Amino acid sequence: MGLDLSERRIAARPPMAGHKPRFQSDRIESLTLRHVVVPMDKPISDAKVLTGRQSPLAALDLLMVEIASAEGHTGLGFSYTLRAGGAGMYALGCELAPFVIGQDPNDISRIWERLAWQGISLGRGGMSYQAICAFDTALWDMKARRAGLPLAKLFGAHRDSVRIYNSSGQYLQASIDEMKAAAEASIAKGIGGIKMKVGQPDGQEDLKRIDAMRAHLPEHIALMIDANQQWDRAYALQFGRVVDGMGLAFIEEPLDAWDFDGHAELARNLATPVATGEMLTSQQEHFDLIGKGGCDVSQVDVCRIGGFTPMLKVMTMAEAARIELAPHMVMELHVHAAAAFGSEGWVEHFEWWEPLFDERLEISGGKMHVPDRPGLGFTLSEQARGWTQAEQSFSAAQG
Ligand SMILES: [Mg+2]
Incomplete structure (x- = not known):
């Protein structure tokens, strides 16, 4: 006997109405x-x-x-x-x-x-x-x-300043002497960490450069490396094992940015924290990456994922997963988010956006300070x- 569906009822849903705000205070x-x-x-x-x-x-x-x-x-x-x-x-x-x-x-x-x-x-x-x-x-x-209020305070700040690092002058074409000089200039400005690019055609050259920089930098200055998605899984694991124990703050984008499984496998096998996420362009991609254990440090970029509205959700998931936050570039926006994150991660220093605004962010003692001006704290120059x-x-x- 067939199932008789004639008596089944589906509760009527109210029609989709236009938004009629009860509390509209502005438009x-x-x-x-x-x-x-x-x-x-x-x-x-x-x-x-x-x-x-x-x-x-x-x-x-x-x-x-x-x-x-x-x-x-x-x-x-x-x-x-x-x-x-x-x-x-x-x-x-x-x-x-x-x-x-x-x-x-x-x-x-x-x-x-x-x-x-x-x-x-x-x-x-x-x-x-x-x-x-x-x-x-x-x-x-x-x-x-x-x-x-400064935006960080509106979010509910944990701190008024966040550790800051940069990559100024640490690119692949720079000589070791040029990298040392650039790092010294950054430290003199108040930067607390130096991130160098890796991925030279000869991996021994990368190791030589990391050794030279770690030996040169004062102990309290963090050193990070960034491979910009250069390596395959086997090479990344080999390289990661060689540099494990050097106290690097993190190893960034060792693999293709969408290889979440590969990053997860590396994160499980290395003592050095694995950082990635800058390329992803939605909160959903970050949920997938974090859900797979694909990073120890989330490098979410507020611009790429659509603003602070999705970023706050990614930050909540990152906190729940007990990972760190080191957002990608755009310090003018990210200093507010990083100050409102549960644990103190990093803000990435880039001078590129500075001429767009009349105000400057204050850096001292290895930290970037949340501006004490309301909002983001900037006016167009x-x-x-x-x-x-x-x-x-x-x-x-x-x-
Ligand atoms: Mg990067």
Whole structure:
């Protein structure tokens, strides 16, 4: 006898209603978007360039977003891309901007979802999320400015400063003497860790350079190495075993960034912490990486995954997994997140973004200090306006 489904009932769901806020206190009135191109003094090369996969990095492309609300509050946010995609990210931002107008800037998660669904044909990640980051960071900036708090304090800070490291002058083409001189200059500035690039065609050369740098640096200065996805699993394990016991703070991207199983196997087999995650472009990818045990140190990049809204979720998962946080580049954004993380990890120092703003971050004693200004703590400089290649404004009046 067949099953009679005629009497079965499915509870009716209320129809999807438009958002009718009960507590709306403000609405977004206008946005200005800019495509800003920052030239590099000297093109930069890592292992991806040495192996012919990429061209040297000659410029940074940014999407900068300024938001103003009906109540007179403002926010400044940005996202970046390297090599390809700058003009595309700006064009996508201009398509998304009208969907932010009229929204309540308090509802950051809802706006985030709205933009993600608008760009869903591009996928859950990639350029879609990178463009959203510029809006998301501007909204968090506005929220913290309105509260009169540095963003780290709005998040719920654990500390007012975070350890800072850099890779200035530590690239593959630099001689050992040049690397030593660059490290000394960084330490004199207050940097607390030095990360050198590895992945020379001859692995013995890498070992010689690591030995030389570890012997040269004062003991309290951390040393990290970054292979930029250069190696295969067998070589990475061999190399990792040779440097295990040298007290390296971490070994970064030994394998292809999406080889989560390979990174997990290395992390299980090495005493040196394995760091990765900078290339990933969504919270889901980070959940998968962390869930597999693929890193001891998460190098999540707030711009690549779509802003602070998803980053806070990745940070929660990282804390639950008892791993460290050392976000990738963009210290102007990451100092706030790293200060709000359960354990003290690292912020990565890059001077590249500095000329875009009137203010500077303070560094001393191996730490970067959370700015004591409200929000992210930055205003757009004249130089940023000078490097602007395209600009468009959107307002409620335009409809
Ligand atoms: Mg890296």
